[in-house]
Amino acid sequence: MDLVLEHVSKSFGGLKAVANVSFTVKGKSIFGLIGPNGAGKTTVFNLITGVYKHDQGSIVFGGKDLRPLKPARIAEAGIGRTFQNIRLFSQLTVIENLLVACELQKRAHLAAAILRLPVHYEDEAAMYQRAMELLRVFDLHDAAEEPPTSLSYGNQRRLEIARAMMLEPKLLLLDEPAAGMNYGEAEGLKTQIRWLRDTFDLSVVLVEHNMQVVMGVCEDIHVLDHGETIAHGTPEVVRQDPKVLAAYLGEVEEAS
Numbered sequence: 001m002d003l004v005l006e007h008v009s010k011s012f013g014g015l016k017a018v019a020n021v022s023f024t025v026k027g028k029s030i031f032g033l034i035g036p037n038g039a040g041k042t043t044v045f046n047l048i049t050g051v052y053k054h055d056q057g058s059i060v061f062g063g064k065d066l067r068p069l070k071p072a073r074i075a076e077a078g079i080g081r082t083f084q085n086i087r088l089f090s091q092l093t094v095i096e097n098l099l100v101a102c103e104l105q106k107r108a109h110l111a112a113a114i115l116r117l118p119v120h121y122e123d124e125a126a127m128y129q130r131a132m133e134l135l136r137v138f139d140l141h142d143a144a145e146e147p148p149t150s151l152s153y154g155n156q157r158r159l160e161i162a163r164a165m166m167l168e169p170k171l172l173l174l175d176e177p178a179a180g181m182n183y184g185e186a187e188g189l190k191t192q193i194r195w196l197r198d199t200f201d202l203s204v205v206l207v208e209h210n211m212q213v214v215m216g217v218c219e220d221i222h223v224l225d226h227g228e229t230i231a232h233g234t235p236e237v238v239r240q241d242p243k244v245l246a247a248y249l250g251e252v253e254e255a256s
């Protein structure tokens with residue numbers, strides 16, 4: 001299923017956070033959305049997932065216009081995400097953090113649960129099984145009954161990806177999944193992203209500052225700066241683009 005953004009804009013007061021952005025994420029591809037701090041990357045994720053509504057343009061997923069849909073409906077339409085700041089429930093166990101993601105689906109079966117129809121129990125078992133499978137994929141199964149705070153920072157990030165996978169998305173939006181990871185963890189993440197795509201036939205959009213991950217795993221990269229598109233292409237094309245180099249150089253100069 002393709003995700004198609006056409007001429008998407010979003011302003012906050014006088015600030016144009018996203019300005020006339022168009023790109024297509026092809027089904028089953030790994031796509032990078034990069035740019036310096038404040039470029040508008042997270043805002044694009046928030047527009048796709050319905051947290052904010054775009055002022056202009058269109059966002060279409062698998063032929064369906066997402067603009068009228070609430071975030072929960074967009075999730076049901078097959079779009080999962082993780083957040084820049086880790087959002088795990090520390091009072092729940094690792095596996096419970098995965099099971100809460102199914103709350104929406106469980107609610108759909110509420111009538112069946114009240115009537116004590118077997119479908120409810122089959123669902124519970126299927127959910128538990130899927131959660132355990134995902135924990136195994138991310139090598140987190142030994143910690144299933146531990147609190148998430150017992151996990152390393154990199155593993156907490158992986159747990160968030162596992163949780164997003166619970167709703168069986170066809171498009172997975174990852175917001176800085178490699179933040180705080182060391183070199184080895186970031187290499188492992190690249191392998192897991194490819195594995196997820198190949199195993200579940202989904203597309204992945206990666207917002208990421210870690211160029212080792214972006215250049216190593218993305219097939220197509222879109223670059224934003226101050227809300228506007230400044231480049232698009234393969235990693236080879238993008239990494240040599242003078243506008244991209246200038247935008248990142250500006251970021252380094254501002255920081256120094």
Ligand SMILES: Nc1ncnc2c1ncn2[C@@H]1O[C@H](COP(=O)(O)OP(=O)(O)OP(=O)(O)O)[C@@H](O)[C@H]1O
Binds near residue numbers: 012041
């Ligand atoms: N809810 C909001 N209200 C006002 N301004 C906002 C809001 N959300 C984002 N912005 C502004 O929009 C611009 C783009 O922010 P955004 O978080 O999308 O950038 P980003 O590329 O994800 O940055 P980073 O890499 O630092 O996370 C910034 O100037 C930010 O301050």
